[in-house]
Amino acid sequence: MVRKAHGKHGLKSPALVRDAEATRAHILDAAEEEFAANGLAGARTEAIAAKTKVTKAMIYYYFESKEKLYLSVLERAFVQRFQMAQAMKLESLPADQALERFIREFLDYTVKHRHQFPIFIHEAMQNKGKYYSKLGALSLYGVVMGILERGMAEGFFRRLDPFHTAVHIFGSCVFYFVSRENIKSLVPNKNLLGPQMLKGHIDGAVEFIMRGVRK
Amino acid sequence: MVRKAHGKHGLKSPALVRDAEATRAHILDAAEEEFAANGLAGARTEAIAAKTKVTKAMIYYYFESKEKLYLSVLERAFVQRFQMAQAMKLESLPADQALERFIREFLDYTVKHRHQFPIFIHEAMQNKGKYYSKLGALSLYGVVMGILERGMAEGFFRRLDPFHTAVHIFGSCVFYFVSRENIKSLVPNKNLLGPQMLKGHIDGAVEFIMRGVRK
DNA sequence: GTCTATACTGGGATAGAC
DNA sequence: GTCTATCCCAGTATAGAC
Numbered sequence: 001m002v003r004k005a006h007g008k009h010g011l012k013s014p015a016l017v018r019d020a021e022a023t024r025a026h027i028l029d030a031a032e033e034e035f036a037a038n039g040l041a042g043a044r045t046e047a048i049a050a051k052t053k054v055t056k057a058m059i060y061y062y063f064e065s066k067e068k069l070y071l072s073v074l075e076r077a078f079v080q081r082f083q084m085a086q087a088m089k090l091e092s093l094p095a096d097q098a099l100e101r102f103i104r105e106f107l108d109y110t111v112k113h114r115h116q117f118p119i120f121i122h123e124a125m126q127n128k129g130k131y132y133s134k135l136g137a138l139s140l141y142g143v144v145m146g147i148l149e150r151g152m153a154e155g156f157f158r159r160l161d162p163f164h165t166a167v168h169i170f171g172s173c174v175f176y177f178v179s180r181e182n183i184k185s186l187v188p189n190k191n192l193l194g195p196q197m198l199k200g201h202i203d204g205a206v207e208f209i210m211r212g213v214r215k
Numbered sequence: 216m217v218r219k220a221h222g223k224h225g226l227k228s229p230a231l232v233r234d235a236e237a238t239r240a241h242i243l244d245a246a247e248e249e250f251a252a253n254g255l256a257g258a259r260t261e262a263i264a265a266k267t268k269v270t271k272a273m274i275y276y277y278f279e280s281k282e283k284l285y286l287s288v289l290e291r292a293f294v295q296r297f298q299m300a301q302a303m304k305l306e307s308l309p310a311d312q313a314l315e316r317f318i319r320e321f322l323d324y325t326v327k328h329r330h331q332f333p334i335f336i337h338e339a340m341q342n343k344g345k346y347y348s349k350l351g352a353l354s355l356y357g358v359v360m361g362i363l364e365r366g367m368a369e370g371f372f373r374r375l376d377p378f379h380t381a382v383h384i385f386g387s388c389v390f391y392f393v394s395r396e397n398i399k400s401l402v403p404n405k406n407l408l409g410p411q412m413l414k415g416h417i418d419g420a421v422e423f424i425m426r427g428v429r430k
Numbered sequence: 431g432t433c434t435a436t437a438c439t440g441g442g443a444t445a446g447a448c
Numbered sequence: 449g450t451c452t453a454t455c456c457c458a459g460t461a462t463a464g465a466c
Protein backbone atom coordinates (compact mmCIF):
# COMPACT_ATOMS: atom_id res chain seq x y z
CA MET A 1 0.00 0.00 0.00
CA VAL A 2 2.89 2.31 0.68
CA ARG A 3 4.49 3.89 -2.38
CA LYS A 4 7.65 5.85 -2.85
CA ALA A 5 9.28 7.47 -5.84
CA HIS A 6 12.44 5.37 -5.99
CA GLY A 7 13.46 1.82 -5.32
CA LYS A 8 16.12 0.84 -2.81
CA HIS A 9 19.03 1.59 -5.12
CA GLY A 10 17.52 4.58 -6.86
CA LEU A 11 17.68 2.82 -10.23
CA LYS A 12 15.21 1.65 -12.82
CA SER A 13 12.21 2.33 -10.56
CA PRO A 14 8.72 2.69 -11.89
CA ALA A 15 6.71 5.65 -10.65
CA LEU A 16 5.05 3.66 -7.87
CA VAL A 17 6.88 0.93 -6.00
CA ARG A 18 5.67 -1.17 -3.13
CA ASP A 19 7.94 -0.61 -0.18
CA ALA A 20 8.26 -3.59 2.11
CA GLU A 21 10.25 -1.70 4.74
CA ALA A 22 7.66 1.02 5.10
CA THR A 23 4.79 -1.46 5.16
CA ARG A 24 6.51 -3.40 7.93
CA ALA A 25 6.96 -0.24 9.97
CA HIS A 26 3.34 0.77 9.48
CA ILE A 27 2.14 -2.60 10.62
CA LEU A 28 4.37 -2.34 13.68
CA ASP A 29 2.93 1.08 14.54
CA ALA A 30 -0.65 -0.10 14.21
CA ALA A 31 0.11 -3.26 16.15
CA GLU A 32 1.70 -1.26 18.96
CA GLU A 33 -1.50 0.69 19.34
CA GLU A 34 -3.71 -2.40 19.29
CA PHE A 35 -1.51 -4.38 21.68
CA ALA A 36 -1.41 -1.36 24.01
CA ALA A 37 -5.18 -1.30 24.12
CA ASN A 38 -5.76 -5.04 24.46
CA GLY A 39 -2.60 -7.00 25.06
CA LEU A 40 -1.52 -10.01 23.03
CA ALA A 41 -4.58 -12.19 23.60
CA GLY A 42 -7.09 -9.35 23.32
CA ALA A 43 -5.63 -7.79 20.19
CA ARG A 44 -7.48 -8.46 16.93
CA THR A 45 -5.41 -8.89 13.80
CA GLU A 46 -8.39 -7.52 11.91
CA ALA A 47 -8.22 -4.32 13.98
CA ILE A 48 -4.52 -3.95 13.22
CA ALA A 49 -5.23 -4.46 9.54
CA ALA A 50 -7.94 -1.80 9.63
CA LYS A 51 -5.51 0.72 11.12
CA THR A 52 -2.82 0.05 8.53
CA LYS A 53 -5.09 -0.03 5.53
CA VAL A 54 -3.52 -3.31 4.46
CA THR A 55 -5.30 -6.61 4.80
CA LYS A 56 -5.05 -9.17 7.54
CA ALA A 57 -3.33 -11.56 5.17
CA MET A 58 -0.45 -9.10 4.75
CA ILE A 59 0.21 -9.16 8.48
CA TYR A 60 0.71 -12.90 8.27
CA TYR A 61 2.80 -12.49 5.17
CA TYR A 62 5.20 -10.14 6.99
CA PHE A 63 5.15 -11.52 10.52
CA GLU A 64 3.97 -15.14 10.25
CA SER A 65 1.79 -15.06 13.39
CA LYS A 66 0.22 -12.70 15.88
CA GLU A 67 2.70 -13.89 18.46
CA LYS A 68 5.76 -13.07 16.33
CA LEU A 69 4.29 -9.67 15.52
CA TYR A 70 3.84 -9.07 19.24
CA LEU A 71 7.43 -9.99 19.95
CA SER A 72 8.62 -7.60 17.25
CA VAL A 73 6.57 -4.78 18.75
CA LEU A 74 7.85 -5.53 22.23
CA GLU A 75 11.45 -5.68 21.11
CA ARG A 76 11.25 -2.39 19.25
CA ALA A 77 9.75 -0.71 22.31
CA PHE A 78 12.46 -2.10 24.59
CA VAL A 79 15.22 -0.90 22.30
CA GLN A 80 13.75 2.58 21.90
CA ARG A 81 13.29 3.01 25.64
CA PHE A 82 16.77 1.83 26.37
CA GLN A 83 18.23 4.25 23.82
CA MET A 84 16.19 7.04 25.38
CA ALA A 85 17.88 6.35 28.71
CA GLN A 86 21.35 6.12 27.13
CA ALA A 87 20.85 9.51 25.51
CA MET A 88 20.37 11.18 28.89
CA LYS A 89 24.08 11.07 29.77
CA LEU A 90 23.26 10.46 33.41
CA GLU A 91 26.80 9.43 34.37
CA SER A 92 27.94 13.02 33.91
CA LEU A 93 25.59 14.29 36.64
CA PRO A 94 25.66 13.91 40.42
CA ALA A 95 23.29 11.13 41.43
CA ASP A 96 20.53 13.34 42.81
CA GLN A 97 20.38 15.40 39.64
CA ALA A 98 20.65 12.25 37.54
CA LEU A 99 17.63 10.76 39.29
CA GLU A 100 15.48 13.85 38.85
CA ARG A 101 16.45 14.10 35.22
CA PHE A 102 15.72 10.44 34.62
CA ILE A 103 12.28 10.73 36.19
CA ARG A 104 11.32 13.78 34.16
CA GLU A 105 12.57 12.44 30.84
CA PHE A 106 11.18 8.99 31.48
CA LEU A 107 7.73 10.41 32.23
CA ASP A 108 7.93 12.73 29.25
CA TYR A 109 8.78 9.76 27.04
CA THR A 110 6.00 7.67 28.58
CA VAL A 111 3.45 10.35 27.74
CA LYS A 112 4.75 10.92 24.22
CA HIS A 113 5.04 7.25 23.32
CA ARG A 114 1.67 6.58 24.84
CA HIS A 115 1.30 3.08 23.45
CA GLN A 116 4.45 1.47 24.71
CA PHE A 117 3.90 1.45 28.43
CA PRO A 118 0.48 -0.27 28.54
CA ILE A 119 1.97 -3.14 26.59
CA PHE A 120 4.33 -3.87 29.45
CA ILE A 121 1.46 -3.89 31.93
CA HIS A 122 -0.64 -6.20 29.78
CA GLU A 123 2.44 -8.35 29.33
CA ALA A 124 2.81 -8.77 33.10
CA MET A 125 -0.90 -9.27 33.70
CA GLN A 126 -1.90 -11.58 30.90
CA ASN A 127 1.29 -13.25 29.74
CA LYS A 128 2.98 -13.39 33.15
CA GLY A 129 6.11 -11.82 31.70
CA LYS A 130 6.76 -14.67 29.27
CA TYR A 131 7.92 -12.35 26.49
CA TYR A 132 9.30 -9.66 28.80
CA SER A 133 11.79 -12.15 30.17
CA LYS A 134 13.36 -12.58 26.73
CA LEU A 135 14.23 -8.88 26.69
CA GLY A 136 14.91 -8.14 30.35
CA ALA A 137 18.50 -7.13 29.61
CA LEU A 138 17.11 -3.90 28.16
CA SER A 139 14.99 -3.08 31.21
CA LEU A 140 15.30 0.36 32.79
CA TYR A 141 15.51 -1.06 36.30
CA GLY A 142 19.25 -1.41 35.90
CA VAL A 143 19.55 2.28 35.13
CA VAL A 144 17.64 3.37 38.23
CA MET A 145 19.35 0.89 40.53
CA GLY A 146 22.69 2.19 39.26
CA ILE A 147 21.77 5.77 40.11
CA LEU A 148 20.58 4.74 43.58
CA GLU A 149 23.79 2.89 44.37
CA ARG A 150 25.90 5.76 43.16
CA GLY A 151 23.78 8.19 45.17
CA MET A 152 24.41 6.25 48.36
CA ALA A 153 28.15 6.17 47.66
CA GLU A 154 28.18 9.90 46.90
CA GLY A 155 26.30 10.60 50.12
CA PHE A 156 23.18 12.12 48.55
CA PHE A 157 20.83 9.28 49.32
CA ARG A 158 19.98 7.52 52.57
CA ARG A 159 20.68 3.82 53.09
CA LEU A 160 18.10 2.01 50.98
CA ASP A 161 17.53 -1.19 49.06
CA PRO A 162 18.14 -0.35 45.37
CA PHE A 163 15.81 -2.98 43.98
CA HIS A 164 12.81 -2.28 46.17
CA THR A 165 13.33 1.45 45.96
CA ALA A 166 13.50 1.28 42.17
CA VAL A 167 10.13 -0.46 42.22
CA HIS A 168 8.71 2.24 44.52
CA ILE A 169 10.05 4.93 42.21
CA PHE A 170 8.60 3.38 39.08
CA GLY A 171 5.36 2.77 40.93
CA SER A 172 5.09 6.44 41.88
CA CYS A 173 5.76 7.37 38.28
CA VAL A 174 3.57 5.01 36.33
CA PHE A 175 0.70 3.87 38.51
CA TYR A 176 -1.05 7.06 37.43
CA PHE A 177 -1.13 5.67 33.90
CA VAL A 178 -1.90 2.11 34.91
CA SER A 179 -4.94 3.02 36.94
CA ARG A 180 -5.97 6.04 34.90
CA GLU A 181 -9.10 4.42 33.50
CA ASN A 182 -10.28 3.45 36.97
CA ILE A 183 -9.56 6.67 38.81
CA LYS A 184 -10.91 8.92 36.10
CA SER A 185 -14.39 8.34 37.52
CA LEU A 186 -13.16 9.70 40.87
CA VAL A 187 -12.25 13.09 39.38
CA PRO A 188 -15.04 13.46 36.82
CA ASN A 189 -14.28 16.92 35.51
CA LYS A 190 -10.53 16.49 35.01
CA ASN A 191 -8.73 15.17 31.98
CA LEU A 192 -5.99 12.99 33.40
CA LEU A 193 -3.92 13.32 30.23
CA GLY A 194 -4.40 17.08 29.95
CA PRO A 195 -1.40 19.37 30.56
CA GLN A 196 -2.61 20.57 33.95
CA MET A 197 -3.10 17.14 35.49
CA LEU A 198 0.07 15.80 33.88
CA LYS A 199 2.09 18.64 35.37
CA GLY A 200 0.54 17.98 38.76
CA HIS A 201 1.43 14.32 38.54
CA ILE A 202 4.97 14.81 37.29
CA ASP A 203 5.99 17.63 39.63
CA GLY A 204 4.32 15.81 42.49
CA ALA A 205 6.10 12.57 41.67
CA VAL A 206 9.52 14.25 41.49
CA GLU A 207 9.00 15.92 44.88
CA PHE A 208 7.63 12.74 46.45
CA ILE A 209 10.44 10.55 45.13
CA MET A 210 13.34 12.89 45.87
CA ARG A 211 12.16 13.28 49.46
CA GLY A 212 11.76 9.54 49.65
CA VAL A 213 15.40 8.80 48.83
CA ARG A 214 17.33 11.80 50.13
CA LYS A 215 19.44 11.58 53.24
CA MET B 216 -22.72 -30.08 44.39
CA VAL B 217 -22.49 -28.61 47.84
CA ARG B 218 -24.27 -30.62 50.52
CA LYS B 219 -25.04 -29.93 54.12
CA ALA B 220 -26.77 -31.89 56.79
CA HIS B 221 -29.68 -29.55 57.43
CA GLY B 222 -31.87 -27.23 55.41
CA LYS B 223 -32.21 -23.51 56.06
CA HIS B 224 -34.73 -23.93 58.85
CA GLY B 225 -33.28 -27.06 60.27
CA LEU B 226 -36.50 -28.95 59.61
CA LYS B 227 -37.57 -31.92 57.56
CA SER B 228 -34.20 -32.13 55.76
CA PRO B 229 -33.09 -35.18 53.89
CA ALA B 230 -29.53 -36.36 54.49
CA LEU B 231 -28.13 -34.41 51.54
CA VAL B 232 -29.46 -30.98 50.54
CA ARG B 233 -28.37 -28.75 47.74
CA ASP B 234 -27.39 -25.41 49.16
CA ALA B 235 -27.85 -22.53 46.77
CA GLU B 236 -26.14 -19.99 49.04
CA ALA B 237 -22.99 -22.05 49.38
CA THR B 238 -22.89 -22.88 45.68
CA ARG B 239 -23.16 -19.19 44.83
CA ALA B 240 -20.30 -18.35 47.18
CA HIS B 241 -18.13 -21.10 45.74
CA ILE B 242 -18.73 -19.87 42.23
CA LEU B 243 -17.82 -16.36 43.34
CA ASP B 244 -14.57 -17.59 44.87
CA ALA B 245 -13.58 -19.53 41.79
CA ALA B 246 -14.57 -16.65 39.54
CA GLU B 247 -12.49 -14.21 41.59
CA GLU B 248 -9.45 -16.38 40.98
CA GLU B 249 -10.10 -16.73 37.27
CA PHE B 250 -10.90 -13.04 36.73
CA ALA B 251 -7.75 -12.14 38.68
CA ALA B 252 -5.66 -14.25 36.34
CA ASN B 253 -7.29 -13.20 33.09
CA GLY B 254 -9.71 -10.31 33.48
CA LEU B 255 -13.27 -10.30 32.22
CA ALA B 256 -12.54 -10.97 28.55
CA GLY B 257 -9.78 -13.49 29.17
CA ALA B 258 -11.62 -15.51 31.81
CA ARG B 259 -13.09 -18.83 30.69
CA THR B 260 -16.38 -19.90 32.20
CA GLU B 261 -15.23 -23.46 31.67
CA ALA B 262 -12.19 -22.77 33.86
CA ILE B 263 -14.38 -21.33 36.60
CA ALA B 264 -16.62 -24.38 36.39
CA ALA B 265 -13.61 -26.69 36.69
CA LYS B 266 -12.48 -24.95 39.87
CA THR B 267 -15.91 -25.15 41.49
CA LYS B 268 -16.62 -28.72 40.49
CA VAL B 269 -20.01 -27.62 39.20
CA THR B 270 -20.75 -27.35 35.50
CA LYS B 271 -20.65 -24.34 33.25
CA ALA B 272 -24.42 -24.40 32.95
CA MET B 273 -24.75 -23.80 36.70
CA ILE B 274 -22.82 -20.60 36.43
CA TYR B 275 -25.37 -19.32 33.95
CA TYR B 276 -28.18 -20.60 36.10
CA TYR B 277 -26.94 -18.56 39.06
CA PHE B 278 -25.49 -15.49 37.38
CA GLU B 279 -27.12 -15.24 33.94
CA SER B 280 -23.97 -14.15 32.12
CA LYS B 281 -20.23 -13.90 32.49
CA GLU B 282 -20.57 -10.14 32.72
CA LYS B 283 -23.05 -10.25 35.62
CA LEU B 284 -20.83 -12.74 37.42
CA TYR B 285 -17.90 -10.39 36.95
CA LEU B 286 -19.86 -7.49 38.41
CA SER B 287 -20.82 -9.60 41.42
CA VAL B 288 -17.19 -10.49 42.01
CA LEU B 289 -16.10 -6.89 41.67
CA GLU B 290 -18.79 -5.63 44.00
CA ARG B 291 -17.96 -8.18 46.68
CA ALA B 292 -14.28 -7.21 46.49
CA PHE B 293 -15.06 -3.50 46.76
CA VAL B 294 -17.27 -4.02 49.79
CA GLN B 295 -14.75 -6.23 51.58
CA ARG B 296 -11.91 -3.79 50.98
CA PHE B 297 -13.95 -0.87 52.16
CA GLN B 298 -14.93 -2.71 55.33
CA MET B 299 -11.28 -3.56 55.90
CA ALA B 300 -10.47 0.17 55.88
CA GLN B 301 -13.41 1.03 58.15
CA ALA B 302 -12.22 -1.52 60.67
CA MET B 303 -8.88 0.26 61.07
CA LYS B 304 -10.33 3.10 63.17
CA LEU B 305 -7.97 5.57 61.58
CA GLU B 306 -9.81 8.65 62.87
CA SER B 307 -8.64 7.86 66.38
CA LEU B 308 -4.97 8.19 65.40
CA PRO B 309 -2.85 11.22 64.52
CA ALA B 310 -2.57 11.48 60.73
CA ASP B 311 1.01 10.25 60.43
CA GLN B 312 0.28 7.12 62.45
CA ALA B 313 -2.98 6.66 60.59
CA LEU B 314 -1.16 6.70 57.26
CA GLU B 315 1.45 4.17 58.32
CA ARG B 316 -1.19 1.91 59.75
CA PHE B 317 -3.30 2.16 56.61
CA ILE B 318 -0.33 1.26 54.40
CA ARG B 319 0.65 -1.76 56.46
CA GLU B 320 -2.85 -3.13 56.79
CA PHE B 321 -3.70 -2.41 53.19
CA LEU B 322 -0.61 -4.25 51.98
CA ASP B 323 -1.25 -7.10 54.37
CA TYR B 324 -4.80 -7.38 53.03
CA THR B 325 -3.57 -7.19 49.43
CA VAL B 326 -1.22 -10.10 50.01
CA LYS B 327 -3.79 -12.20 51.86
CA HIS B 328 -6.61 -11.59 49.41
CA ARG B 329 -4.28 -12.18 46.51
CA HIS B 330 -6.96 -12.37 43.87
CA GLN B 331 -8.75 -9.11 44.40
CA PHE B 332 -6.15 -6.60 43.42
CA PRO B 333 -5.26 -7.95 39.94
CA ILE B 334 -8.94 -7.71 39.03
CA PHE B 335 -8.78 -3.94 39.48
CA ILE B 336 -5.74 -3.71 37.23
CA HIS B 337 -7.30 -5.84 34.52
CA GLU B 338 -10.44 -3.75 34.91
CA ALA B 339 -8.50 -0.55 34.18
CA MET B 340 -6.47 -2.07 31.37
CA GLN B 341 -9.03 -4.08 29.46
CA ASN B 342 -12.39 -2.59 30.40
CA LYS B 343 -11.23 1.01 30.77
CA GLY B 344 -12.86 1.23 34.17
CA LYS B 345 -16.37 0.60 32.83
CA TYR B 346 -17.39 -1.54 35.80
CA TYR B 347 -15.12 0.17 38.32
CA SER B 348 -16.98 3.42 37.76
CA LYS B 349 -20.22 1.83 39.02
CA LEU B 350 -18.57 1.19 42.38
CA GLY B 351 -16.20 4.12 42.73
CA ALA B 352 -17.96 5.31 45.87
CA LEU B 353 -16.30 2.43 47.71
CA SER B 354 -12.81 3.28 46.48
CA LEU B 355 -9.99 3.60 49.02
CA TYR B 356 -8.71 6.82 47.47
CA GLY B 357 -11.14 8.78 49.61
CA VAL B 358 -9.66 7.24 52.75
CA VAL B 359 -6.09 8.16 51.84
CA MET B 360 -6.96 11.64 50.65
CA GLY B 361 -8.77 12.22 53.94
CA ILE B 362 -5.68 11.23 55.94
CA LEU B 363 -3.48 13.48 53.83
CA GLU B 364 -5.73 16.49 54.31
CA ARG B 365 -5.94 15.93 58.02
CA GLY B 366 -2.17 15.48 58.16
CA MET B 367 -1.62 18.87 56.58
CA ALA B 368 -4.05 20.51 58.98
CA GLU B 369 -2.41 18.81 61.96
CA GLY B 370 1.01 19.96 60.75
CA PHE B 371 2.54 16.50 60.23
CA PHE B 372 2.62 16.62 56.45
CA ARG B 373 4.09 19.12 54.02
CA ARG B 374 1.90 21.05 51.57
CA LEU B 375 0.88 18.53 48.94
CA ASP B 376 -1.85 17.70 46.47
CA PRO B 377 -4.00 15.00 48.11
CA PHE B 378 -5.16 13.42 44.88
CA HIS B 379 -1.81 13.14 43.15
CA THR B 380 -0.07 12.14 46.36
CA ALA B 381 -2.65 9.41 46.97
CA VAL B 382 -1.85 8.03 43.53
CA HIS B 383 1.88 8.14 44.31
CA ILE B 384 1.29 6.33 47.58
CA PHE B 385 -0.81 3.59 46.03
CA GLY B 386 1.70 3.33 43.20
CA SER B 387 4.55 2.77 45.66
CA CYS B 388 2.48 0.13 47.40
CA VAL B 389 1.04 -1.88 44.57
CA PHE B 390 3.25 -1.54 41.52
CA TYR B 391 5.33 -4.33 43.03
CA PHE B 392 2.35 -6.63 42.53
CA VAL B 393 1.34 -5.22 39.16
CA SER B 394 4.74 -5.70 37.60
CA ARG B 395 5.72 -8.79 39.57
CA GLU B 396 5.55 -11.15 36.62
CA ASN B 397 7.80 -8.89 34.56
CA ILE B 398 10.42 -8.07 37.13
CA LYS B 399 10.72 -11.59 38.47
CA SER B 400 13.11 -12.33 35.59
CA LEU B 401 15.35 -9.49 36.83
CA VAL B 402 15.86 -11.14 40.22
CA PRO B 403 15.94 -14.79 39.19
CA ASN B 404 16.70 -16.42 42.52
CA LYS B 405 14.19 -14.50 44.63
CA ASN B 406 10.59 -15.38 45.26
CA LEU B 407 8.78 -12.06 45.08
CA LEU B 408 5.91 -13.38 47.19
CA GLY B 409 8.15 -15.02 49.79
CA PRO B 410 8.27 -13.53 53.30
CA GLN B 411 11.73 -12.02 52.87
CA MET B 412 10.97 -10.07 49.71
CA LEU B 413 7.53 -9.06 50.95
CA LYS B 414 9.04 -7.65 54.14
CA GLY B 415 11.61 -5.75 52.08
CA HIS B 416 8.90 -4.30 49.90
CA ILE B 417 6.52 -3.35 52.71
CA ASP B 418 9.09 -1.86 55.09
CA GLY B 419 10.73 -0.08 52.17
CA ALA B 420 7.41 1.32 50.98
CA VAL B 421 6.48 2.62 54.42
CA GLU B 422 9.83 4.38 54.80
CA PHE B 423 9.71 5.77 51.27
CA ILE B 424 6.15 7.05 51.58
CA MET B 425 6.44 8.56 55.06
CA ARG B 426 9.54 10.50 54.00
CA GLY B 427 7.72 11.58 50.89
CA VAL B 428 4.86 13.24 52.76
CA ARG B 429 6.39 14.42 56.03
CA LYS B 430 7.12 18.07 56.65
C1' DG C 431 3.14 -8.35 -2.59
C1' DT C 432 -1.59 -7.89 -2.21
C1' DC C 433 -6.14 -9.35 -2.35
C1' DT C 434 -10.75 -12.41 -1.40
C1' DA C 435 -12.67 -16.30 0.38
C1' DT C 436 -12.78 -19.87 3.55
C1' DA C 437 -11.24 -23.70 6.79
C1' DC C 438 -10.98 -24.49 11.52
C1' DT C 439 -11.31 -23.75 16.54
C1' DG C 440 -12.38 -21.91 21.04
C1' DG C 441 -15.63 -20.57 23.96
C1' DG C 442 -20.21 -18.01 25.49
C1' DA C 443 -24.65 -19.25 25.86
C1' DT C 444 -28.89 -22.29 25.77
C1' DA C 445 -32.09 -26.49 25.24
C1' DG C 446 -33.83 -30.09 27.37
C1' DA C 447 -33.44 -34.47 30.09
C1' DC C 448 -33.44 -35.81 34.83
C1' DG D 449 -30.76 -27.51 40.78
C1' DT D 450 -27.75 -30.05 38.06
C1' DC D 451 -26.30 -32.35 34.11
C1' DT D 452 -24.96 -33.34 28.75
C1' DA D 453 -25.06 -31.94 24.25
C1' DT D 454 -25.03 -28.46 20.99
C1' DC D 455 -25.69 -24.01 18.61
C1' DC D 456 -23.24 -20.27 16.82
C1' DC D 457 -20.26 -16.32 16.44
C1' DA D 458 -15.80 -14.35 16.59
C1' DG D 459 -11.33 -14.60 15.32
C1' DT D 460 -6.62 -16.96 13.78
C1' DA D 461 -4.69 -18.64 10.05
C1' DT D 462 -4.22 -20.28 5.18
C1' DA D 463 -5.26 -21.27 0.12
C1' DG D 464 -5.09 -19.55 -4.09
C1' DA D 465 -6.14 -15.97 -7.67
C1' DC D 466 -3.97 -11.94 -9.56
